[in-house]
Amino acid sequence: MLAKNYTDVSPRIMRVVTPLTQGDCFTVSSRVHTGFDGPIHYHEEYELILILNAAGARRIIGNSIDIVKGAELVFIGPNLYHGWVNYQCQSDSIQEVIIQFHKDLFTDDLLNRNEFCLIKAMFNNARRGVNYSQEAINEVVDKCLLLSQKSQFDRVLDLLSVLHTLSKSEKYTLLSDAGFANDRYTYKSRRIENVYEYLKNNFEKDIKLTDVAYVANMSVPSFCRFLKKRTGKTFVETLNDIRLSQASRLLIDTNLNIARIAYLCGYNNLSNFNRIFKKKKLYVPKAFREIYTLKSNVYNLTR
Numbered sequence: 001m002l003a004k005n006y007t008d009v010s011p012r013i014m015r016v017v018t019p020l021t022q023g024d025c026f027t028v029s030s031r032v033h034t035g036f037d038g039p040i041h042y043h044e045e046y047e048l049i050l051i052l053n054a055a056g057a058r059r060i061i062g063n064s065i066d067i068v069k070g071a072e073l074v075f076i077g078p079n080l081y082h083g084w085v086n087y088q089c090q091s092d093s094i095q096e097v098i099i100q101f102h103k104d105l106f107t108d109d110l111l112n113r114n115e116f117c118l119i120k121a122m123f124n125n126a127r128r129g130v131n132y133s134q135e136a137i138n139e140v141v142d143k144c145l146l147l148s149q150k151s152q153f154d155r156v157l158d159l160l161s162v163l164h165t166l167s168k169s170e171k172y173t174l175l176s177d178a179g180f181a182n183d184r185y186t187y188k189s190r191r192i193e194n195v196y197e198y199l200k201n202n203f204e205k206d207i208k209l210t211d212v213a214y215v216a217n218m219s220v221p222s223f224c225r226f227l228k229k230r231t232g233k234t235f236v237e238t239l240n241d242i243r244l245s246q247a248s249r250l251l252i253d254t255n256l257n258i259a260r261i262a263y264l265c266g267y268n269n270l271s272n273f274n275r276i277f278k279k280k281k282l283y284v285p286k287a288f289r290e291i292y293t294l295k296s297n298v299y300n301l302t303r
Contacts, residue, residue, distance in 0.1 A: 012252060012293055013081050014041040018100050025156050026101035028148045034092045040083035040292060045100045046126060047076045048162070050137070050144045052095040056088035058291075061129035062176025063248035065283060065291060073137045073144075075166070077126035078103045080176065081252070097144050099159065118167035125174055127181045133171035140165050179245025191216045192230050196242075203243050204266050209235050243267070244280050251289040258285045 020027050040060055051057075051072040059066050061074065061082045068089070076082050111120040122130065140162045147158055166172075179200065198215045199207065212235060213223040228234060233241070247265040250256055256264070262273035262285075278284045283291070 012040075014039050016041045016043050018043050018045050020045055020100055020102060024102075025105060026099060026159060028097065028099045028155070030095075030097045030145070030148045032093055032095050034094065035086045035089070036084045036094070038083060040081055042079050042081050043100075044078045045102055046078065046105075046123070047082075048099040048144075049074050049076065050095075050097040050141065051084065053091045054084070054089050054094045056090065057094075058085045058087035059131075060084070060291065061131075063180040063245065063252070063281070064129065064175035064177075065281065065288065066175075071134060071137050071141070073132040073140070073166075074175075075122065075126045075130040075132070077123070077129070077181075080127065080129055080181065082129065097147070099144070099147065101159075119163055122163070122167040125172075128178060129175035131173045131175055132166060132169060133173075136166060136169040136171045139169070177241060177245040177248075179242050180249055189230055191218070192227070195227070196238075199239055199242050203239065203246060204264055206266070207239060239266075240276055240280065244277060247273075247277065247285070248281065248288065251285055252292050258289075261285070 018027070019029075036054075036057060049072070051068070051074075054068050054072065055070060057068040059068055059072065059074070061076065062080055067087065068084070074082075106116070106119070106123070110116055111123065143158050143162050147155055147162075150158055195212055195216050198212065209220055209224075213220045216223050216226070218226060224235060227238065231238065243265045247261050247267075250261045250264065251258070254261075258273075259270050262268075262270050265273075267273035267276070274284050277288070281288055
């Protein structure tokens, strides 16, 4: 990550220790409250969070910031920044179920078995944060709400059932960018993977379309068609995604000024950087950074 090259890194995000012990398979907590009071944070455990009656709250997962519209079910991987804040939520009965389990609860040997291939893919997605649709929530909400009332072994069985059901669902959205999570880009195409690695290693430079087509060993027109067909994005959109992933990391983890961040991420024009950032992330860089740095849970920032 680019941020590691700087000595003025000033982490703003709290690392928390969960109540899990080495003897636990997982923990589950359930509560009804009037507002979100916890800071944006991260931890080493996987976390499945069900939230009801919190429309208008603000959800922050990695470099994704959005407004809660209804029921929420989010699956979060190890060390991914996350938190919810009240923002415009007026509910006085927010219901929250938090399920946490160790990242080594399911070993690689187990996940590599054929029967666990869907769950393995879901765990990989969790590194970016997975937000499930209402349809998917409806399939597991009752088990999640009742999980804390079950005996120990029955709880394990129900958790496996919930994870299995969610792993089969295609109704979800990945929240944070792959570049923010420092994931390796994986596609069923070595050419696409090589292109992404090249862009990831050179995003701060003035990259030409001809350079990237050369990496893919294709002509420019053929490469443009190939990239759009395989990823659904143009070359410019792909490059901006990678640059903005790096920029958002620097906005959160360093004290570098915004103009400097723009330059380090390949943008020579600050106005252009602000415009592209807002189009992708819904907030201008200054507001994006403030959401992570304000100490209060009351955020009056506008889009």
